[in-house]
Amino acid sequence: GTKLQHVKPHGALYLTAVENEGVARVVAEAIVSVNPELLYVALAGAKGELMRRIGQEVGLKVVYEAFPDRAYTPEGTLLSRRQAGAVIKDPQEVSQRALRMVKEGVVIAVDGSTIPLEAQTLCVHGDTPTAVDLVRSIRQAMEADGVVLTPMGKE
Incomplete structure (x- = not known):
């Protein structure tokens, strides 16, 4: 097998996590529960601020994506x-x-x-x-x- 490097929510989940704090938090916490060393891919720019903030709050390294x-x-x-x-x-x-x-x-x-x-x-x-x-x-x-x-x- 291979080692997982990052997690990026896809499609509707990604777009919902950009806008909804509860969804953003559940996604970030799920990542931490699997492996807190995983990179968390979040939308670059002001609209991705919620995902970035919550990812950082739970201790994830956040990578900004465009x-x-x-x-x-x-x-x-x-x-x-x-x-x-x-x-x-x-x-x-x-x-x-x-x-x-x-x-x-x-x-x-x-x-x-x-x-x-x-x-x-x-x-x-x-x-x-x-x-x-x-x-x-x-x-x-x-x-x-x-x-x-x-x-x-x-x-």
């Missing part, structure tokens, strides 16, 4: 997949968004506003048809720009 292949609302949440433009499929656009997230600590929302976020890891959705191209493009852009890539939790 999504270069997803559109953000001006409030800092991910635009619903039900809305046009929610998933960004163009490798060039996604790699430029990833660079801004990592180097400048910002993402541009759908209304053009700039949202601050601190990203330590990036998530690209594997169900996007261009996912492999997106990841390759991000890596190439990061390396070309001198960004040092390290395994999560090793920074």
Whole structure:
């Protein structure tokens, strides 16, 4: 077998933990009960503050995650997949968004506003048809720009 490194709530659980203190606490406490050394992946930016605070309260190391292949609302949440433009499929656009997230600590929302976020890891959705191209493009852009890539939790 392999050793588990991190826990990231997925889908509706993740989005609920961002907004609901009870759910965020249950998730964090469940992680601690399994292994308090596990990394806890939480949404980067102001909207992830609840998950981060509770994760830290229970003693977890929290890693901040951003999504270069997803559109953000001006409030800092991910635009619903039900809305046009929610998933960004163009490798060039996604790699430029990833660079801004990592180097400048910002993402541009759908209304053009700039949202601050601190990203330590990036998530690209594997169900996007261009996912492999997106990841390759991000890596190439990061390396070309001198960004040092390290395994999560090793920074």
